Amino acid sequence: MSALYNPTSTDRFTFGLWTVGNPGADPFGGPVRPRISPTDIVRGLAKAGAYGVNLHDNDLVPFGASAAEQDRIVGEFLDVVQSCGLVVPMATTNLFSHPVFRDGAFTSSDPKVRAFAVRKAKRAIDMGVEMGAETIVFWGGREGVETDAARDCRDALCWYRECVDFLAAWTLDQGYSLRFALEAKPNEPRGDLYLPTTGHMLHFIETLDHRDMVGVNPEVAHENMSGLSMVHAVAQAMEVNKLFHIDLNAQRIGRYDQDLRFASEDLKGAFFLVRLLEGSCGRPGYSGPLHFDAHAYRTEDSDGVWDFASGCMRNYKILAAKAAAFDADQEVQEILAVNHADPDGVGVLLKDYTREGLRALEVLDLDPEALAKRGHQYERLDQLAMEHLFGVR
Ligand code: GLT
Numbered sequence: 550m551s552a553l554y555n556p557t558s559t560d561r562f563t564f565g566l567w568t569v570g571n572p573g574a575d576p577f578g579g580p581v582r583p584r585i586s587p588t589d590i591v592r593g594l595a596k597a598g599a600y601g602v603n604l605h606d607n608d609l610v611p612f613g614a615s616a617a618e619q620d621r622i623v624g625e626f627l628d629v630v631q632s633c634g635l636v637v638p639m640a641t642t643n644l645f646s647h648p649v650f651r652d653g654a655f656t657s658s659d660p661k662v663r664a665f666a667v668r669k670a671k672r673a674i675d676m677g678v679e680m681g682a683e684t685i686v687f688w689g690g691r692e693g694v695e696t697d698a699a700r701d702c703r704d705a706l707c708w709y710r711e712c713v714d715f716l717a718a719w720t721l722d723q724g725y726s727l728r729f730a731l732e733a734k735p736n737e738p739r740g741d742l743y744l745p746t747t748g749h750m751l752h753f754i755e756t757l758d759h760r761d762m763v764g765v766n767p768e769v770a771h772e773n774m775s776g777l778s779m780v781h782a783v784a785q786a787m788e789v790n791k792l793f794h795i796d797l798n799a800q801r802i803g804r805y806d807q808d809l810r811f812a813s814e815d816l817k818g819a820f821f822l823v824r825l826l827e828g829s830c831g832r833p834g835y836s837g838p839l840h841f842d843a844h845a846y847r848t849e850d851s852d853g854v855w856d857f858a859s860g861c862m863r864n865y866k867i868l869a870a871k872a873a874a875f876d877a878d879q880e881v882q883e884i885l886a887v888n889h890a891d892p893d894g895v896g897v898l899l900k901d902y903t904r905e906g907l908r909a910l911e912v913l914d915l916d917p918e919a920l921a922k923r924g925h926q927y928e929r930l931d932q933l934a935m936e937h938l939f940g941v942r
C-alpha cells in the first residue's frame with residue numbers, strides 16, 4: 550500500500566473511544582473481541598497517525614462513579630493523551646444506554662428524567678472542557694417513540710429545545726468557549742427519532758435561544774438510512790456555517806445503521822463528499838476535525854480493528870487526491886465552464902430585486918425552445934469522475 554496516503558496528525562483525523570473500542574457485539578450476539586482499554590486505544594490511534602480521540606462520558610468513566618474516581622480516571626487518561634501527542638477535540642454524553650433513558654432523555658415525558666439528562670450532560674461538558682474539547686456533540690439516540698400515542702410530538706420538540714437552551718445558557722454562564730453540534734438519525738434504536746435528518750436539525754437550531762453556538766454533526770450512515778444525500782445535507786450546513794463536526798463512515802441504503810469503514814460503500818457518494826469538504830468549485834472547504842464514527846466488521850480480531858482505522862483514514866486521503874485531480878482536469882473544467890457561462894450578465898439580475906433589474910429581466914431575449922435544446926454533457930462529466938476513481942485517468 551502506497552505510503553503517500555499514510556495519515557499524519559496534520560490531517561485532523563479523529564476516532565471515538567466507542568469506535569475502535571467496539572468489541573463487535575450486535576443485537577444477535579455478544580462481543581467477539583477483547584475490550585481495549587481507553588489508554589491503549591489512545592496509544593493505538595497515535596501509532597496509526599490520528600490527530601485526536603473523542604469520547605462519551607461513560608466510554609471513560611463508569612456511570613455513577615464518584616468524583617474522586619472520575620478525577621483519577623480522567624487524570625490517567627489525559628497523561629497518556631498528552632504523552633502521545635493527541636488531543637480531545639470533541640466530547641459527548643451518553644444519554645441512551647442507561648434504562649432511565651428508555652423513553653427519551655431531553656424528550657422524556659417525565660420532567661425528572663429530563664432533569665437527570667440535563668445534569669448528566671452538564672457534567673459531561675465539564676469533563677470535556679477539562680480535556681480541552683471545543684465541540685460538544687448531542688446525539689439523541691432515545692429521543693423518539695415507537696408509538697405516537699405516547700405524547701404530542703410538539704411537546705417533545707418543546708422539551709428538547711428547553712434542554713438545549715438550558716445547557717447553552719449554562720455553558721455561556723460558565724464562560725466556556727464551546728460549540729454544540731446536533732446529530733440527526735431517522736430511527737434506531739427508537740422506531741422513529743425526533744429531528745430525523747440534518748435538515749430537520751438545521752431548522753430546529755434556528756428556534757434556539759443561543760443559535761449561534763449550535764450547529765450540526767451530520768453522519769453519512771444516518772443520512773443514507775433515509776435514502777437522502779449526505780453531500781446535500783453537508784452542503785446545506787456548510788452554506789450557513791453550521792457544519793461544526795462530521796461523522797464519516799459508510800452505509801448501504803435501506804439497512805440498519807451499519808457504521809462501516811469510511812468509503813467502503815457508495816464510493817461515488819464518498820468521493821463527492823470529500824470533494825465538498827476539501828473545497829471545490831471556488832468554494833471553501835471544512836477545516837474542523839474529520840471524525841470516523843464507524844467500527845470494524847464483527848469478523849475482525851484486534852489486528853483487524855487497526856486495519857479498519859487505517860482504511861478509514863487512507864480512503865479519505867486517496868479520495869482527497871482524486872478530487873483534486875478531478876477538479877484540475879482540463880476537460881472537467883471545460884464542461885463546467887460551458888454550463889456555468891453567463892456571457893450576457895444575466896445572473897446578476899437575480900441577485901437582488903430592484904425595479905430596474907425587473908425591467909431588464911422583462912426585456913431579456915429568453916427563448917425556452919433554444920435553451921431546452923442544450924445537452925449538459927453530464928454523462929461525460931460523471932464518467933470523468935468515474936475514471937479518476939478507477940485510477941485510469
Ligand atoms: C453512537 C451513535 C453515533 C453517535 C455517537 C455519539 S454514539 O455510537 O451510533 O452515531 O455519533 O453519541
Ligand code: MN
Nearest residue numbers: 770771806808
Ligand atoms: Mn451510525
Ligand code: MN
Nearest residue numbers: 732768796842
Ligand atoms: Mn454518529
